[in-house]
Amino acid sequence: MKELWTTMASLMGVLAFSQTLLNTLLPPNLRFIFIKLFHTFLNYFSPYSYFDITEIEGVNTNELYNAVQLYLSSTSTTSSNRLSLTRGLNSTSITYTISHNHRLTDVFKGVYVVWEHIVTPRQTQTFSWRALPEEKRGFSLRVHKRDKDFILGSYFDYISSKASEIRRKKEDRLLYTNSKNGSLDSRGQPWESVPFKHPSTFETLAMDPTKKAEIMSDLRDFAEGSAFYKRAGRVWKRGYLLYGPPGTGKSSMIAAMANYLEYDIYDLELTEVQTNLELRKLLMKTSSKSIIVIEDIDCSINLKNRTEIDFTNILNGNDNNDNDNDNNNSITLSGLLNFTDGLWSSCGSERIFVFTTNHIEKLDPALLRSGRMDMHVFMSYCCFESLLILIKNYLGCTVNDMDTEILRQLEKVVCVAEMTPADVSEVLIKNRRDKAKAIRELVEILSFRARENEKLRRERNYLGCTVNDMDTEILRQLEKVVCVAEMTPADVSEVLIKNRRDKAKAIRELVEILSFRARENEKLRRERVAVA
Ligand SMILES: Nc1ncnc2c1ncn2[C@@H]1O[C@H](COP(=O)(O)OP(=O)(O)OP(=O)(O)O)[C@@H](O)[C@H]1O
Ligand SMILES: [Mg+2]
Numbered sequence: 001m002k003e004l005w006t007t008m009a010s011l012m013g014v015l016a017f018s019q020t021l022l023n024t025l026l027p028p029n030l031r032f033i034f035i036k037l038f039h040t041f042l043n044y045f046s047p048y049s050y051f052d053i054t055e056i057e058g059v060n061t062n063e064l065y066n067a068v069q070l071y072l073s074s075t076s077t078t079s080s081n082r083l084s085l086t087r088g089l090n091s092t093s094i095t096y097t098i099s100h101n102h103r104l105t106d107v108f109k110g111v112y113v114v115w116e117h118i119v120t121p122r123q124t125q126t127f128s129w130r131a132l133p134e135e136k137r138g139f140s141l142r143v144h145k146r147d148k149d150f151i152l153g154s155y156f157d158y159i160s161s162k163a164s165e166i167r168r169k170k171e172d173r174l175l176y177t178n179s180k181n182g183s184l185d186s187r188g189q190p191w192e193s194v195p196f197k198h199p200s201t202f203e204t205l206a207m208d209p210t211k212k213a214e215i216m217s218d219l220r221d222f223a224e225g226s227a228f229y230k231r232a233g234r235v236w237k238r239g240y241l242l243y244g245p246p247g248t249g250k251s252s253m254i255a256a257m258a259n260y261l262e263y264d265i266y267d268l269e270l271t272e273v274q275t276n277l278e279l280r281k282l283l284m285k286t287s288s289k290s291i292i293v294i295e296d297i298d299c300s301i302n303l304k305n306r307t308e309i310d311f312t313n314i315l316n317g318n319d320n321n322d323n324d325n326d327n328n329n330s331i332t333l334s335g336l337l338n339f340t341d342g343l344w345s346s347c348g349s350e351r352i353f354v355f356t357t358n359h360i361e362k363l364d365p366a367l368l369r370s371g372r373m374d375m376h377v378f379m380s381y382c383c384f385e386s387l388l389i390l391i392k393n394y395l396g397c398t399v400n401d402m403d404t405e406i407l408r409q410l411e412k413v414v415c416v417a418e419m420t421p422a423d424v425s426e427v428l429i430k431n432r433r434d435k436a437k438a439i440r441e442l443v444e445i446l447s448f449r450a451r452e453n454e455k456l457r458r459e460r461n462y463l464g465c466t467v468n469d470m471d472t473e474i475l476r477q478l479e480k481v482v483c484v485a486e487m488t489p490a491d492v493s494e495v496l497i498k499n500r501r502d503k504a505k506a507i508r509e510l511v512e513i514l515s516f517r518a519r520e521n522e523k524l525r526r527e528r529v530a531v532a
Contacts, residue, residue, distance in 0.1 A: 049148045054138035064156070067163035068139050072104060072115060073097045074166050108155050114142040164289065173258065176266045178273065178282055190282055196265055198255035204393050205249060205256045206386035206421045207379065215253075216260065218375060222352065223261050229349075236349040239340060239372050243360040244379035247422025250356040253379065254293055257352070264290045270300035276335025280344050288350045294336075297355040298362045333364055341372050361516035365523065381418045384411045390421060391442075394428035395435045402439070409443055417449035453497075462496035463503050470507070477511050485517035 055065045084099045098104045100119040105112060120136050143151045167173075175196040179189075202216055222238045229236040240257075242250040258265050266286050273279050286292060294300060338344065340353050355373065357363060367373065382390070387410060391397050399407065427445060431438035467475065495513055499506035 047145055048142050049145050051141040051143070051151075052138055053141070054136065056136075064160070065137070065139065067160045068115070069097055070163040070166050071159045072106075072139075074162065108151070108158065111143070111147045111150060111155075113147075113151065113155070116140045116142070164287075173262060174264045176264065176286075178266075178269055180272055181274070190278075190285055191266065196258065198252075198259070200252040200255040201259050202256045204389070205252055206382065206389040206393075206424075207249065207253075208383055209385050211377070215257075215375070215377060219257060219261055219352075223350070226350070237340075237351045237353065239353040239355070239374050241360070241363075241368065241373040241376045242354060242356045242379055243358070243376065245381070245420060246358055247420035248379035248381065249421050250379050251295065253377070254291065254354050254356070257354070258291050261289070261291075261352075263352070266290055266292045268292060268294050270294055270297075270331065270336075273331050276331055276338070279331055279335055279339050283339055283344055286351065290350075291352045291354055293354045293356070295356045296358070297367075298357045298359050333367070337366060337372065361513045365519055369523075382414055382421050382424050384414050386421055387414050387424060390424050390428060391439070394425065394432050395438055397435060397439075406439060406443060410446065413443075413446045413450035416453050417446040418453060419446060419449055456497050456500075457493065462493065462500050463506055465503060465507075474507060474511060478514065481511075481514045481518035484521050485514040486521055487514065487517055 053062065053065050053068055055062055084097055098115065098117045100117055103114055103116045105114055107113075116139065118138050118140055141151075173196045174193040175198075176191040176193045179192055202212060205212065218238075226236065242253055244250060254265065257263075264287065266282075268282065270279075273282065283292075353373075355367070360368075360376075368376065388399060391402075424442065427442050428438050431441055492510065495510050496506050499509055
């Protein structure tokens, strides 16, 4: 042992002496070449290969760096004697990773590798459109030369898949939103994130149980459909349109979907996006296993602004139809359609697009077609089954705990009352400490609402207008669409009752709904003819 130390000390002495000699004897250029040759010589005889993974490559964030960091934070790698512990704001879990400039050994299928986390201060700010972090961070991986090919072949794939698994299972999932005016953070990300904590699940979601089971099975099929989508030559994505009155659970449904599939949510605020190009860039920065949400789509964008050319291009699957609009510096419907369905939508996989609206009739039919929005889910007023779920959520009562007569009364009035789950929840939350009072109040309110609605329904002349009071052009429009729309008198009455205090609005909404239904039916008819 003593001999070994003596040899090492003399070697160090020789090295130090050589360096001094080099510095004095050789000019800088030659010195540089000499050092390079010396390193090549050393590398040639060294039994190891090294891989450097820097945090930022050029101006882009290196995804592999994040994956390695997460992977090394898993329990199997706590062999390092110095770890950094962190806990994000509002996060429940602690994350640990190797401390700066420390090493850690990992074993992959019997092969030993050594990781080092290298952190150095950034010396000069190279020119960049955004500020770079103050320190350079990176991982260096040392492997034996004989294992190099094996490690390159499978270790990095293993790390990437393990990292996404760890993030989904152990860490809090994330809720992203796009930064204001499309600005990027210092790591080049246009999305800001917070831990996703919404407690809504399919169990607590009040809706028709058959419809719920259908959605859950569709989601399961989607998540397990990797091979199917590949075989069918389709991009692995699915679109949902959730529509219905405010307070019927559209946002709660999105949270339930994310919790069910353990996906992240990207909540896209369209009003903060200036151009179609920016929208595309946002899409490129979303990760797999995520739900991309655009809420209140009818309020976020002018949905009727496409030109004839736009429309033809979309039907032909042409991706370049937004150039003109890009020049106008505004986001357009065709940009949005390409976002969900164009060539760029394939730049990730396993993603679900969810749009919500209170007014489906205002949406452009191109947005609704299958492939873009594969499933249309109508979130409606409380039915008896939804009511029972809400009572269980808030009061902890099941059907067995409740009086049969009360159940019968509730069942009789709940549908006619047309109360949203949000309205019902309010009554239950308010009285949650006194179950009997909560149920009593619920029966009262539902019965009152049901009586009111019944009374309104019985009034046959909703607006009191005759043909003579109405605009000829509107009458012409109504005449044109009413038969094709195939709406029942009850449906029409609904629209009129709702808007009975504002006649102009009632007629306008009637024209919109009838035209929408007529277009939908026309489309269905054409599809049937094509199939036949
Ligand atoms: N179907 C439902 N099941 C359980 N809770 C619901 C449901 N619908 C509404 N709620 C309750 O009402 C509140 C509002 O619901 P939510 O935000 O999901 O409605 P929304 O349809 O998205 O409304 P908006 O159209 O205004 O965005 C929720 O916090 C939830 O507690
Ligand atoms: Mg909502």
